[in-house]
Structures are given as C-alpha cells and as structure tokens.
Amino acid sequence: MNVAFQRLDPRARLPVRAHPGDAGLDLCAIESLVLGPGERARVRTGLAIELPAGHAGFVVPRSGLADRHGIAVVNAPGIIDEGYRGELQVLLLNTDRLSSFELAEGDRIAQLLIVPVAIAEPVEAQELSEHARGAAGFGSSGR
Numbered sequence: 001m002n003v004a005f006q007r008l009d010p011r012a013r014l015p016v017r018a019h020p021g022d023a024g025l026d027l028c029a030i031e032s033l034v035l036g037p038g039e040r041a042r043v044r045t046g047l048a049i050e051l052p053a054g055h056a057g058f059v060v061p062r063s064g065l066a067d068r069h070g071i072a073v074v075n076a077p078g079i080i081d082e083g084y085r086g087e088l089q090v091l092l093l094n095t096d097r098l099s100s101f102e103l104a105e106g107d108r109i110a111q112l113l114i115v116p117v118a119i120a121e122p123v124e125a126q127e128l129s130e131h132a133r134g135a136a137g138f139g140s141s142g143r
Contacts (some may be wrong), residue, residue: 051080
C-alpha cells in the first residue's frame with residue numbers, strides 16, 4: 001500500500017522504517033528545542049499525509065526515547081483521521097523530574113502506525129449480551 005506524504009517544509013523528512021518489517025514509520029522533527037523537566041511541546045514534522053480510505057494513523061512513542069529519556073507522547077496514541085490534511089505534529093512530554101531533554105532538527109520523535117479502521121455506528125440497546133467477564137474492569141485480571 002502506498003501512502004502519500006506532502007512536504008510542507010523543505011526540512012521535512014519522509015517517514016521511514018528503522019528495520020524491514022517494522023510496523024511503525026519514524027517521524028522526525030523539523031525544529032530544535034529543549035524540553036525541561038515536566039514540560040511538553042507540540043513538535044512539527046513539516047509533513048501532511050493522505051491516508052487511504054478506511055485507515056487511520058496512530059502516533060505512538062518511540063520506546064528508546066521513553067526508556068532512556070522519559071519522553072512520552074502526551075495523547076498516545078494521537079489519532080490522525082482519514083480526511084485530515086494538515087501538518088502532522090507530535091505532542092511530546094518530558095516525564096523526567098530532573099533532566100532536560102534536547103531535541104535536534106531531524107531527530108526521530110515518534111512512530112506512525114497506519115491501521116485499518118472499522119467504521120462502527122452506535123446503536124442504543126436496552127441490554128447487552130451476557131459474557132463471562134461481565135462488568136469486571138480495572139485490576140480484575142490480578143497481578
């Protein structure tokens with residue numbers, strides 16, 4: 001499947017996979033910035049996307065940034081709807097309580113997953129079918 005990306009800024013880099021078969025495409029920053037402890041920022045990629053019909057983009061954190069620097073994607077996953085044609089931007093958060101994080105232009109900041117989406121239509125029901133799990137929720141599966 002081909003996915004069209006448009007460079008909105010000459011510094012923009014088309015997303016690439018780090019390894020063949022990887023699910024995520026790496027998104028890169030087009031700007032440098034410093035995120036202080038606990039700070040968040042909207043980071044530009046300089047790219048717009050045309051998603052295929054019936055698909056969405058999920059912007060998710062990079063595990064290495066999370067592990068080594070405590071950098072998270074605030075609204076993970078950030079959802080890109082099929083019809084959105086604006087710039088892809090990533091909301092980063094520095095969860096480290098002591099250290100700042102320095103981001104350079106061209107750094108990989110997040111991953112983009114392109115996934116098929118079932119377009120569900122909500123309907124009201126008087127009751128739901130029985131299931132063994134029932135209403136068991138948070139923590140119901142144990143440690």
